[in-house]
Amino acid sequence: MTDFTWTRSQFDLPEGVVYLDGNSLGPLPRAVPGRMEAAQREWATQLIGGWNEAGWMEMPRRLGDRVGRLIGAEPGHTVIGDTLSIKVFQALAAALRLRPDRRIILSDSGNFPSDLYMAEGLVKLLGCDYELRLVAPEAVEGAITEEVAVTLITEVDYRTGRRHDMARLTAKAHEVGALSIWDLAHSAGAFPIGVTKGGADFAVGCTYKYLNAGPGGPAFIYVAPEHAQVAEPALAGWLGHDAPFAFEQGYRPGKGIERMRVGTPPVLQMAALDAALDVWDGVDLDDLRARSLELEDRFIAKVEASCPGLDLATPRDHAERGSQVSFRHPEGYAIMQALIAEGVVGDFRAPDILRFGITPLYLGEAEIDAAVEVLARILRDALWDREPYRTRKAVT
Amino acid sequence: MTDFTWTRSQFDLPEGVVYLDGNSLGPLPRAVPGRMEAAQREWATQLIGGWNEAGWMEMPRRLGDRVGRLIGAEPGHTVIGDTLSIKVFQALAAALRLRPDRRIILSDSGNFPSDLYMAEGLVKLLGCDYELRLVAPEAVEGAITEEVAVTLITEVDYRTGRRHDMARLTAKAHEVGALSIWDLAHSAGAFPIGVTKGGADFAVGCTYKYLNAGPGGPAFIYVAPEHAQVAEPALAGWLGHDAPFAFEQGYRPGKGIERMRVGTPPVLQMAALDAALDVWDGVDLDDLRARSLELEDRFIAKVEASCPGLDLATPRDHAERGSQVSFRHPEGYAIMQALIAEGVVGDFRAPDILRFGITPLYLGEAEIDAAVEVLARILRDALWDREPYRTRKAVT
Structure with a gap:
């Protein structure tokens, strides 16, 4: 049984951020800096020999x-x-x-x-x-x-x-x-x-x-x-x-x-x-899949219950989806900008897709619930309908 | 005027090694580890935002x-x-x-x-x-x-x-x-x-x-x-x-x-x-070139004076060479293995080339002289004619 508390402890995530963009760029695993340092030591000490020795x-x-x-x-x-x-x-x-x-x-x-x-x-x-x-x-x-x-x-x-x-x-x-x-x-x-x-x-x-x-x-x-x-x-x-x-x-x-x-x-x-x-x-991929679907379903149910105007773009059938959930909204870009400003990081894909990566290695119910809560507030208070969120940049 | 004492201080070179293989893999600049750490901090804290923000x-x-x-x-x-x-x-x-x-x-x-x-x-x-x-x-x-x-x-x-x-x-x-x-x-x-x-x-x-x-x-x-x-x-x-x-x-x-x-x-x-x-x-490329030729000429002259059996493969004319000096020797592979074992790192290219990179950013007269001294000793005492140096590996 995969221990998702352990996997989560293996990542260096910034405080106060709910990161739902691991489908674009995964966060820093804690083991990386030490390994990078070791690779640089190999370079410094073994020089050209590193190609074989290291x-x-x-x-x-x-x-x-x-x-x-x-x-x-x-x-x-x-x-x-x-x-x-x-x-x-x-x-x-x-x-x-x-x-x-x-x-x-x-x-x-x-x-x-x-x-x-x-x-x-x-x-x-x-x-x-x-x-x-x-x-x-x-x-x-x-x-x-x-x-x-x-x-x-x-x-x-x-x-x-x-x-x-x-x-x-x-x-x-x-x-x-x-x-x-x-x-x-x-x-x-x-x-x-x-x-x-x-x-x-x-x-x-x-x-x-x-x-x-x-x-x-x-x-x-x-x-x-x-x-x-x-x-x-x-x-x-x-x-x-x-x-x-x-x-x-x-x-x-x-x-x-x-x-x-x-x-x-x-x-x-x-x-x-x-x-x-x-x-x-330390991860069993079947456990990962089960957990991912559980979190996806929770996210979909909560968004549909509390975020009017968002249309699910991802198939409901488990067999027909991966580990991301997308919703459409005509103001998707501005909504995503507002979300990011509030510490919930997903991303936007033209013309109208809000994309959320559900990555159980470092996400759990608390993050899913927090993300939906912020999203619901942004929609309810029309926070997205303000500068600078509405200003669409050419490159996102 | 380029300060080659300064440039040399910018590299992390192992003690006791004369590194003449910078034409294959340059050594670690001291500024790298800090920058690598900073890049990893950007990754950890800015996550996907790093593509723009960083x-x-x-x-x-x-x-x-x-x-x-x-x-x-x-x-x-x-x-x-x-x-x-x-x-x-x-x-x-x-x-x-x-x-x-x-x-x-x-x-x-x-x-x-x-x-x-x-x-x-x-x-x-x-x-x-x-x-x-x-x-x-x-x-x-x-x-x-x-x-x-x-x-x-x-x-x-x-x-x-x-x-x-x-x-x-x-x-x-x-x-x-x-x-x-x-x-x-x-x-x-x-x-x-x-x-x-x-x-x-x-x-x-x-x-x-x-x-x-x-x-x-x-x-x-x-x-x-x-x-x-x-x-x-x-x-x-x-x-x-x-x-x-x-x-x-x-x-x-x-x-x-x-x-x-x-x-x-x-x-x-x-x-x-x-x-x-x-x-x-901090480097003027004309200074670099002058210094490189000076060190190359010194290396060639000393090798030719003290290392019988090595044939210069690099043109003598300054205009016709780069920043490496190569010699041919039928036992080039074994000689290079012995050199590396003695802390003088160049490399070998089939069938008979001993290759030495002359890189003034971190090499001076002392390294050139030391390298030639070791090379001369290896040839004089036929150090290369021993195991394991003579054992040619398929991949070097």
């Missing part, structure tokens, strides 16, 4: 396996590096190469824009009639036809929190001979995931949201065992080479997931990630 | 300008992010797009393998008769013909330290209508560079060598003003979008150098870079 060179694989456990991957199939956008590009380029006679990347209009932009960039680069086809989230299943080379789906919608059925869509893709790439940005650390069980061909994600690795924490990529040894890396960096330190002139992809490495990995960010993952050693 | 979102541009000053770029044309390999890919893809009727990427066999691998990966991705053409370093100028779309040259050879003439090769490229990409991995922080004056179209580099940003420090990319607004980003990530937080479905490249940003930047690594760059505020 195990820096192995970190992408070692931490890949730590993340792999959280997404239901067998050891040896997940690696850390780069940013999520780069990992999307890698997965897409490799998947298209595995389906050379097909031209369609299928995604949905609810996908995170950067995934779509990276696909657009790749399609433009490739030319040759490649196409990024977008359909509405609910139309994805029907659009998986034999023309489709690969589906690029983010499991949980970054705005509404609506969750796709990974196993079903993947099965459908395989039925028609297509491959599936899953973006787990809002899934990893949010609930149990079974990339292997679900049959995902590729999965990518970031570590700075539910995994709490800090701003700019590196991304991860998973490649299914059956593709690991045949996937061709389009971003053919030296650390994905079979013998990086032989300095051969020609590229030979490394063994399995190693080939998805590119350049020199960010050791200091990885040290933060390593420390952040310690908390997860 | 200026995290602007760091790639702000630090880009700080690096830009060191490579002779005008403000606003350099940005930080990703790894050098990724930046090579970005520059290449953009350059090829600017020369749509040409198919040749020209590079030399002395280029760093990852640059060649990334080019190879891009060529394979593009198909359509694109070609990576490799010639010997001394044959580059003659090979710049009207077929060439872009030259991809690393200014200083990572093994020999031989330096290409940036202005001349760039002029030759322009003469035939080609573009030039310069990899400044072994140049930035090694000597004065004039990317704008030299007419470079693109320049890329890393920050963990002479700039001392720490293991896995992020890379940089410079795009010449005349291309900045027309270069098409192949890696079309959201933070290179003109309005990243509008979450539009289609990609529109950001203004100028902004479009070379891709994903969420590594804030903790950037904090280390920021601190590392402080030292450079």
